[in-house]
Amino acid sequence: MSLLLIAVSAVWVISEILLALGKRSGSPDAKRQDRFSLGYLWIVLTLAITAANVCAQSGFGNLPADHRVMTGIGLLVILLGLGLRWTAILTLKKYFTVDISIVRDHQLIDHGVYHLIRHPAYTGSLLSFLGLGLALSNWLSLLIIVIPITLAFLYRIRVEEKALRSALGESYARYSLTTKRLIPLIY
Secondary structure, three states, rough: OOOHHHHHHHHHHHHHHHHHHHOOOOOOOOOOOOOOEEEEEEEEHHHHHHHHHHHHHHHHEEEOOOOOHHHHHHHHHHHHHHHHHHHHHHHHHHHOOOOOEOOOOOOOOOOOOHHHHHOHHHHHHHHHHHHHHHOOOOHHHHHHHHHHHHHHHHHHHHHOOOOOOOOHHHHHHHHHOOEOOOOOOOO
């Protein structure tokens, strides 16, 4: 594994840990509706990334392409994903929390990247995990990362959308009709 991949991964992990520690709903009037989706997500992430790294280190499933090229492509995709995730987080401002919660006077954000998709922070994360799978230069590692992590995010999206529909009512229903969940114009 290249030093650059290790450095980018370390920054990525540290940023996620800092988000987990600092962006929980601290408002006493917040209605928490996470339904263990954050815990489930962290468990799936940990298991999938560990298994993918073990698989990549074993050599079984290595891609025939030049390892440096795949690592470079993977790093680029990781950075694009992180950029999208942080753009989404900064657009939400006070409404972003790592635990799904609704605060009093919660507002629908539908500008910026939220004009195109409903969950750009999750799209960014999924892009970064796709990049990690590519950077490992191993098709089996890529599958081990992408499939379970995508399924865990889809569960979390269902939980979050239920909370938002409940809190925001008709405005969220209209917004859902005009935007896709993760991929503009597709899904």
